[in-house]
Amino acid sequence: MANNKVNMSRLRIWGLILLASGWMACGSGSQKKEAQQEVAATNKKLADKKLVFFGNSLTAGFGLDPEEAFPARTQVKIDSLELGYEVINAGLSGETSAGxxxxxxxxxxxxxxxxxxxLGANDGLRGIPVAETRKNLQGILDKVKAANPEVKLVVAGMMVPPNMGPEYAKDFQxxxxxxxxxxxxxxxxxxxxxxxxxxSLNLADGIHPTAEGHQMVANSIWKYLQPLLGSR
Known part of the structure; x- marks a missing residue:
């Protein structure tokens, strides 16, 4: 009986996806958005695993609506494939490795x-010693592994502007x-x-991506995330 309910829910998701696809071709913007939201809500009920993005303003989607940030764009990809993961955006603007x-x-x-x-970009912009940043990030990973030894870890690389000096930039990277x-x-x-x-892909500050930039980030990191997510 439980399997039948799950199967019916999955069929409902596919029906909603097909409906949303049709609206993308001829429907209004509000209709498309409502369909996408219903697909996401239905998939969330079926999701039994969690993918956490833990970061700073880049993850949080500074200057944009949350649904435009790359974690939310990743959730859309996951929902379309029914991979059973709920994406949690744990980004906080201004966050350092110590924070x-x-x-x-x-x-x-x-x-x-x-x-x-x-994390780490704000450390680099502030010139925080590389050894300190590394120690803090390792401390975060140690706590994550202690909480769940089976967790799958992903580390997002970052760079600093050249004005920080070539040696610092190299060590940071x-x-x-x-x-x-x-x-x-x-x-x-x-x-x-x-x-x-x-x-064209960044806001006026030249640091934070636009909505289009976030979509590109979501697309580029997908090849690293998808193997970890498995398949339907």
Whole structure:
């Protein structure tokens, strides 16, 4: 009986997806949005696993509606494939690695099955010693693994502007592949690959992506996330 209910729910999702697809061709913007929201709500009821994006303003979607940020765009991809994951955006604007280390215990109440660490950029912009940033990020990963030894870890790489000096920039960039190797984590070499430095893909501050930029980020990181999510 339980399996029949799940199957009926999955059929309902596909029906909604097909309906949403039809509206994308001829429906109004509000109709399309309502259909997408209903698909997401139905899939959320079936989701039994959690994917947490833990980061700063890049993850939070600074300057945009939450649904435009790359975590929400990732949820859309997951919903369309019925992969059974709920995406949690745990981004906080201005967050440093030290702040993340303090905040992680609260986030771990979500019991993530996949944990994406996107922190360090604000450390780099402030010139915080690389060793300190590395120590804090390792501390976060240690707490995540202690909470769930089976968790799948992802480390999102970041770079700093050249005005921080070539030696600092090189040492900073090395943090992320080293963490990934040490913790057997999947490495996203550079979160903003193809987006950073592109004026049309960033807000006026030149740092935070536009909605289009976030879609590009979601598309580029998908190849690293999809193998971890499994298949229907």
């Amino acid at each position: 993340g280390l303090t905040r992680i215990d609260w986030i771990l109440q979500q019991k993530p099955d996949i944990f994406v660490l996107e 090395s943090i992320f592949p080293e963490l990934a190797k040490t913790n057997n984590a999947t490495l996203i070499p550079f979160l903003l690959d193809g987006v950073a430095g592109e004026r």
